[in-house]
Amino acid sequence: MQEKQSNNTAYTAIGIVSFITISFLVWLIYFKTPHQATGDWVEQLPAINALLNSISFVLLCSGYVFIKKGLRSLHIKSMIAATISSFLFVASYITYHHFHGDTKFLAEGPIKYIYFTILITHIVLSIPLVPLVLTTLYHAYAENFSSHKKLAKITFPIWVYISVTGVLIYLILNNFNV
Numbered sequence: 001m002q003e004k005q006s007n008n009t010a011y012t013a014i015g016i017v018s019f020i021t022i023s024f025l026v027w028l029i030y031f032k033t034p035h036q037a038t039g040d041w042v043e044q045l046p047a048i049n050a051l052l053n054s055i056s057f058v059l060l061c062s063g064y065v066f067i068k069k070g071l072r073s074l075h076i077k078s079m080i081a082a083t084i085s086s087f088l089f090v091a092s093y094i095t096y097h098h099f100h101g102d103t104k105f106l107a108e109g110p111i112k113y114i115y116f117t118i119l120i121t122h123i124v125l126s127i128p129l130v131p132l133v134l135t136t137l138y139h140a141y142a143e144n145f146s147s148h149k150k151l152a153k154i155t156f157p158i159w160v161y162i163s164v165t166g167v168l169i170y171l172i173l174n175n176f177n178v
């Protein structure tokens with residue numbers, strides 16, 4: 001009874017935090033007028049974002065291998081570090097968009113279709129990822145490991161997809177967007 005009540009409180013809090021985060025990102029990317037950039041450092045941010053996504057990818061995969069080998073403590077450390085890395089990515093992404101605004105993709109040919117397929121699936125899946133990560137972490141924190149394991153089977157592949165496609169988007173923009 002008490003467990004159900006604290007779960008409901010946590011789900012409500014996660015729902016509110018996710019809604020605010022996602023609404024803010026939609027406003028930032030699609031509606032806000034970009035602030036004029038103040039220096040070269042802003043142009044370095046996409047590379048930093050790609051690096052943070054790569055770090056999250058490595059930590060997520062290590063965390064998965066660790067739990068499959070029964071190394072619980074390393075699993076916890078890896079997954080918490082992956083969460084921090086993804087959080088830093090979101091902070092850096094917000095900073096970049098605050099100054100730079102939307103990036104136009106101007107290349108033509110097959111790469112255009114590849115790019116937009118990756119971009120659209122990346123954006124669509126990043127919406128449920130926010131509440132999924134928070135709820136997976138909450139179940140682990142509440143030591144409700146059967147729910148943690150069940151949800152982690154959905155959260156983990158989506159998170160891996162988002163981190164890999166984040167890097168791919170950076171590489172395509174850098175190599176094909178002339």
Ligand code: HEM
Pocket residue numbers: 064067072075076079080083133136137140141145146148149152153155156
């Ligand atoms: C959002 C971050 C996390 C993700 C994505 C994640 C992912 C996973 C995955 C994929 C599994 C294995 C499921 C399977 O066997 O197929 C798992 C199991 C497990 N995780 Fe996590 N994890 C995260 C954070 C944590 C944290 C912070 C803790 C501890 C406080 C934790 C503790 C455990 C434990 C104990 C198991 C084994 C459960 C069992 O076999 O009954 N995880 N997790």
